[in-house]
Amino acid sequence: MIPKPIPFLRVGIANLPILLSLDLLPAPLLLLVVLLKVLGQGLIGGTLFSYVFLFSAVGSFASGLSMLLFRRLFGSRISLVGVGVLGALFSNTAQIVLARLLIFGEGAWLIAPPFLALGTVTAALLGAFADRFAARSQWLVSAREIG
């Protein structure tokens, strides 16, 4: 729904529910959310049976799993900013490797630095937003009580 010219931004925002659910949901349910995100984006974008879907799935699961891991591992010593940054790092690196293997060959490394840099910045911003939202949201408090 957000205009296509900024496709990466759209993908970034889709990680918001994942970030917010990190503390709310048990691991299997969180991964289910990741799966729903991947399927949902594939269905709406019409990319369900394409290479894009593969990249989306690999990236989302790489970030979902790594964010779960780091949140559980570091607890209160890391905020959603750090978690988001690491999640983006894992997701984007996995996608670069996939691009190297499947599509671009050695040329894939050329786009890696700007891609990773952009991902780090947007992940940090998203993580900061998620942190503030989690701290202030009454909706989230009621969501916690349900779980």
Added chain:
Amino acid sequence: MKLRLFDYLAIAVSLLVISGFSVYAYAGRNKSGDVVIEASGAQWIYPLNVDRTEAVKGPMGDTIVVIREGKAFVEDSPCPDKLCVHMPAISQAGQWIACLPNRVFVRVKGNNRQQVDEISY
């Protein structure tokens, strides 16, 4: 917005990874390549950083290949159209000049990494 210890560590690791990729992808592109000249079933390889002039024998005569200032070009050739002479000097991996009538093929062999003509994001 208070950033905690591991947030800084996460950002530091990210920056490290980005720098690593940058070095790997963008450095080492200025190494001098080699010119490969193929004619009459034989192959000669010369470095681009040494100036020289070679007379390459073909069925019609000698094609003169000159390497100067890191580039290679065809100075003269016995073919009727002299297309090879008009082609611009080559210096990047993958570029080539050919004289088809005289069966001479000149190309630059470079690093293993793919060179690209243009990058757009």
